[in-house]
Amino acid sequence: MQFATRLDNVETSAIRELFKLLGKPGIISFAGGFPDSAMFDVEGLREASQKALAEEPGGALQYGATEGYEPLRAQLAAFERSKGVADMEPNQLIVTTGSQQALDLIGKTMISPGDKVIVEGPTFLATIQCFRLYGADIQSAPIDAQGVQVDRLEQLIVEHRPKFVYLIPTFGNPSGALLSLERRRRILELAVKYQVLVVEDDPYGDLYFGEAPPPSLLALASEVPGSREWIAHCGSMSKVLSPGLRVGWLVAQPELLAKATMCKQFSDAHTSTFAQATAAQYLKSGRMPATLRNVRQKYAERSHGMAEALKRELGEAIEFTEPKGGLFFWARLSGRGGKPTHAGEFARRAIEQGVAFVPGAPFFAKDPDLATLRLSFATADVDKIREGVGRLGRAL
Template sequence: MPLQFADRLNNVETSAIRELFKLLGKPGIISFAGGFPDSAMFDVEGIREASNAALSQDPGAALQYGATEGYGPLRDQLAQFMRQKGAKDVASDQLIVTTGSQQALDLIGKTMISPGDKVIVEGPTFLATIQCFRLYGAELISAPVDGHGVKTDDLEKLIAAHKPKFVYLIPTFGNPSGALLSAERRKQVLEMAVKHQTLIVEDDPYGDLYFGEAPPPSLLALSSTVPGSRELLVHCGSLSKVLSPGLRVGWMIAPAELLARATMCKQFSDAHTSTFAQATAAQYLLAGRMPATLDKVRAVYAQRAQIMGDALRRELGDAVEFVQPQGGLFVWARLTGAGGKVNDGNVYAKRAIEQGVAFVPGTPFFCANPDHATFRLSFATVGEDKILEGVERLAKAV
């Protein structure tokens, strides 16, 4: 007898990125496809000291079951971390610790989305978000973006027309776009949230990975300047891109009513995020090592991003267009088709694999009306020499 799976699975499919990784076993492949940090950047010694401190200072708490809301000392440290980044009034009881920020998005889906509900996302946006929200039956609506993030005039028209359950944005160095939402547009987003009484979900896993000047304050930090907006804002954060994805430590700051329901749903899925991982993260933040770690990571990624951008302009010329990233992990590029060259990212990806280099075509990152000419490159995990060699290979494939 065939298994009868839940109808909700009809709305999703296997990640195109995961499928692409199956092709990367070919010897000699240079991969710009990953969306993860460089493991060489992990502060292994600092994490080792933090885990030892967690086991020596309170081993019972680190190894025992814990509160679903999160390990108390870590919630305190995360609240302080957010206050240092401008969200001055964040208290520990206003956040829950999640198993990566991905779980925060899943909890938002569980608590907020009923089948048929409309949700606005950026076009393009994080692929896993598209899959997650569709799993819960959302009808996704795409809001256009440019090099400065979501186009707020278009976004407000979509909010007025569709009255969505919420709007999901990655304002700071988004995945895959790398775009940085301007300070002016950030305030406009908060103002339209109040005007239309629409919940805004701010996903911020990359905000600390800036090159040069710090980005504008988060929507959460700016909400104090727009009366009524804080009650209409959810903020998701993560240590995955700046400390270690293996710790699986994220958090969600949300209105009390939503936080309570998200905590209840989290009880059903994993009871709580690993207490040992939480205790380790708490000790790491308490030790004050994060600023030096961030300085190191920013410098390395900034250099790699510049080398990749320069190489793309030199090797591919007018065959490709992109905005030089100011932070994050990605270059979001678009094929122009100039001179009769390839203008489809999916075709280009296959040709690039034949030349020994991999990236992710842009199509899967759109919930609707995909721009097939786009593609995403990650510079984070590739050394400088390999970046140059990889871009030379891309030039042969175009």
């Protein structure tokens, strides 16, 4: 068969390929980016689905508008307003089949072959694959514990004049980095100065430990004149409620939303109306704040447990900054004391010891750091985390 040439630019996800190695009995996995299914509010979702069928069965089971189920759009607009997004109205967003579809729609509507796109280095692997599928020439802006380095980002914008900049400002995947308030304001100023679209991916912003993070770029846009029209914001229910619902949303200026809606018509017509009606009823029920308090507490305990275990079991062989939220540790092998410096080789040794993680190289669009790795604490309790990190120590 002769396949489309666009497929020449992408490969199967390294993470998905790694899952094929995880069938070994008793293995402890820090590899996935999944939320813990034990934390799903099953009773709340059951009640929400039953109400959706009882109160508006036609709306829940029939074809629906591509833009989204109107009661859910209203609930999502209110959800964004509760997080500081001024004047947020339902017609300023569309519902997508997870935030992954929102990113795909941005790729479809914005990228022509050869267009420059700037992402963080490292960034979400699926986004690199998605943008490359549409022919993007991806440039990488370095990050540190405070997120993307804005001075370097500005240099890249000036040099490449990108179609857009893609960022995960709050507890990024894989980095766990939290973009500082000062840098957020500077990025909005850059968007206005260079008239460049900034795509904000925010699936983890509600998963903070302790103090809340700075407002999203979308929320801060009201403080930087002219910046709102240069922000596209992707949200998701997957990490805080249930990935199985496949409910995400895209907030953007009207022209971009119209193009994205048209492209969505071609792919799936609309996100599942039953899932949307269930999500709308759940948000209406008022259970979300308690759900968020629960997952924040549990993930905070696991994050702290992993930090302590890494320090105890791996010591100077590994460097990391403990995250303030999200699902991930981003770490780097130091090589001190003759210990490993290649995360891919370390991963193979770790599998032999019964523990898995994801090497960091695939998360870089350019110039991968082979010493880096991502560890997820989401799906293992503290005791399992301690045991798994102990196995990592034995794999050194």
